[in-house]
Amino acid sequence: MVQQPAVVTGFDHPPPSAGALAESAALLARAVGEDAGWAAAVRPNALLEADIGLDSVELADLSALLCSRYGPRADLLRWLAGMDLDQIIGLTVSDLAAHVQDVMRPETEAAHDGEARR
Amino acid sequence: MSRFLFVVPPLAGHVNPTVGLGRALQRRGHEVAWAGSELILRPLLGEAATVFPTGSRVLRDQGEGGLAAVRTLWKEFIVPYARFTKKALNEAAAKFEPDVIVADEHTPAGAFTAHRHGIRWATMATSSMEINRPYRQLPQVEAWMTGHLRALWNAAGLPEDEYLDPRFSPFLVLAQTSRALTGEGADFPEHYALVGPILAERPEQLPFPWERLDPQRLCVLVTMGTLAADVAEGFYRRAVDALRPLDGRLQAVVVAPPEALPADLPEHVIAAPRVPMLDLLGRGAVHAVVCHAGMNTVCEALAHRLPLVLAPIRHDQPVTAGQVAAAGAGVRVRFSRVGPQSLRRAIESVLDDPSYRAAAGRIADRFAADGGARTAADRLEALAGALSTF
Numbered sequence: 001m002v003q004q005p006a007v008v009t010g011f012d013h014p015p016p017s018a019g020a021l022a023e024s025a026a027l028l029a030r031a032v033g034e035d036a037g038w039a040a041a042v043r044p045n046a047l048l049e050a051d052i053g054l055d056s057v058e059l060a061d062l063s064a065l066l067c068s069r070y071g072p073r074a075d076l077l078r079w080l081a082g083m084d085l086d087q088i089i090g091l092t093v094s095d096l097a098a099h100v101q102d103v104m105r106p107e108t109e110a111a112h113d114g115e116a117r118r
Numbered sequence: 119m120s121r122f123l124f125v126v127p128p129l130a131g132h133v134n135p136t137v138g139l140g141r142a143l144q145r146r147g148h149e150v151a152w153a154g155s156e157l158i159l160r161p162l163l164g165e166a167a168t169v170f171p172t173g174s175r176v177l178r179d180q181g182e183g184g185l186a187a188v189r190t191l192w193k194e195f196i197v198p199y200a201r202f203t204k205k206a207l208n209e210a211a212a213k214f215e216p217d218v219i220v221a222d223e224h225t226p227a228g229a230f231t232a233h234r235h236g237i238r239w240a241t242m243a244t245s246s247m248e249i250n251r252p253y254r255q256l257p258q259v260e261a262w263m264t265g266h267l268r269a270l271w272n273a274a275g276l277p278e279d280e281y282l283d284p285r286f287s288p289f290l291v292l293a294q295t296s297r298a299l300t301g302e303g304a305d306f307p308e309h310y311a312l313v314g315p316i317l318a319e320r321p322e323q324l325p326f327p328w329e330r331l332d333p334q335r336l337c338v339l340v341t342m343g344t345l346a347a348d349v350a351e352g353f354y355r356r357a358v359d360a361l362r363p364l365d366g367r368l369q370a371v372v373v374a375p376p377e378a379l380p381a382d383l384p385e386h387v388i389a390a391p392r393v394p395m396l397d398l399l400g401r402g403a404v405h406a407v408v409c410h411a412g413m414n415t416v417c418e419a420l421a422h423r424l425p426l427v428l429a430p431i432r433h434d435q436p437v438t439a440g441q442v443a444a445a446g447a448g449v450r451v452r453f454s455r456v457g458p459q460s461l462r463r464a465i466e467s468v469l470d471d472p473s474y475r476a477a478a479g480r481i482a483d484r485f486a487a488d489g490g491a492r493t494a495a496d497r498l499e500a501l502a503g504a505l506s507t508f
Binding site: 032033034049050053054055056057058077081082083084085086088106113 | 182183184185186189255256257258259262430432436437439440445452453454455
């Protein structure tokens with residue numbers, strides 16, 4: 001997998017699509033009670049915790065929003081469960097968008113992708 | 119008669135509930151002492167209290183939120199404080215010979231000392247931080263904390279196979295919360311006592327300009343706690359701007375150091391670095407509280423049937439704020455970003471919509487039934503009694 005120097009923390013992934021970034025910013029805005037203007041100004045390298053100020057309750061709200069749209073596999077806690085403290089602190093909007101991109105794809109495609117990789 | 123030793127961190131929010139509980143035990147004829155930083159404890163406990171000094175270690179505010187604040191709390195405070203108080207706590211236990219040690223959830227050395235001396239111990243959970251176990255769904259974060267605690271246990275020379283989580287006594291956990299907040303369905307083991315708030319007048323008499331309070335106007339109290347002075351400056355400014363146009367209908371008491379506030383404070387905003395909080399609330403002088411959702415402030419407001427505007431900063435505060443909002447007794451706003459207009463709307467909502475006050479009243483009634491210091495003292499006596507029958 002290609003290392004993205006722009007994303008220095010969190011985990012490695014290819015840059016997410018513009019659509020996944022926009023969707024992530026829109027859902028973040030809803031979770032923290034901000035408007036579309038705020039969502040449009042969100043930077044991909046903004047840290048979810050330090051820059052966006054996402055707290056534990058808002059994170060749960062965001063997870064619920066994602067699950068209602070994309071089903072249980074979008075669950076953020078399951079996604080975070082594999083990370084350590086420093087990785088979670090270092091998560092960016094871009095990292096979130098990579099997860100959103102994963103769950104935005106139709107389930108069959110994701111399953112097929114998984115098989116191909118195996 | 120039994121002897122109870124409170125092991126507390128140098129944080130007002132963790133010490134204050136032990137003041138009320140300590141007094142309740144003393145009134146029942148028991149002997150009570152505290153172990154901790156005398157510098158911090160003395161003004162909170164008063165001259166008459168027995169204090170075994172452990173030395174001071176100041177928890178510096180890092181201005182962080184979320185897990186970064188948790189990481190700092192553990193690395194900068196919980197772990198070093200446990201190491202550094204170990205010797206003084208062992209001496210205190212040897213000298214005072216307590217029947218029960220009541221150890222704060224964030225002073226693991228209290229539990230280690232009890233285990234070493236074969237003393238029963240209770241956990242005092244003054245925040246909603248540990249008992250809600252917010253990180254149990256993040257196994258690596260939980261493992262990181264447990265790793266620190268096990269290392270401290272081993273460093274204290276305790277047998278590895280006897281390890282007990284010092285945040286949760288297997289005998290008794292006194293939690294300063296209520297099912298009115300956690301929800302009736304919350305599942306806690308039998309030895310967890312949700313006792314509600316333990317309030318006690320502070321021994322110090324703080325001055326307050328009572329003559330400035332106008333009984334014709336409503337009054338809003340704004341306080342962001344004792345630990346957030348430097349990060350809260352922006353919030354205080356926005357709060358003052360939110361309050362500025364409301365001078366016709368209300369006054370505000372803003373608890374903040376003068377340097378955190380704008381120079382041109384309007385007449386209806388009364389600022390003071392510290393206030394006699396329970397006196398103010400008890401006199402019925404306050405009609406709503408704007409705060410950081412620290413457990414003590416929230417409990418004090420709700421026990422006085424007051425609705426809240428909550429701007430949580432970190433740790434257990436978002437959880438507590440969520441619980442109060444879910445119970446209908448308050449409105450949540452974002453600490454870092456809420457603007458004067460939204461904050462004003464939130465303040466007006468909790469003052470004008472009677473449902474918030476009604477919900478706060480229901481919680482206050484539940485708190486009274488929970489029993490506070492009385493229930494906590496009953497449970498501690500039972501624990502001490504169980505011990506003496508051996």
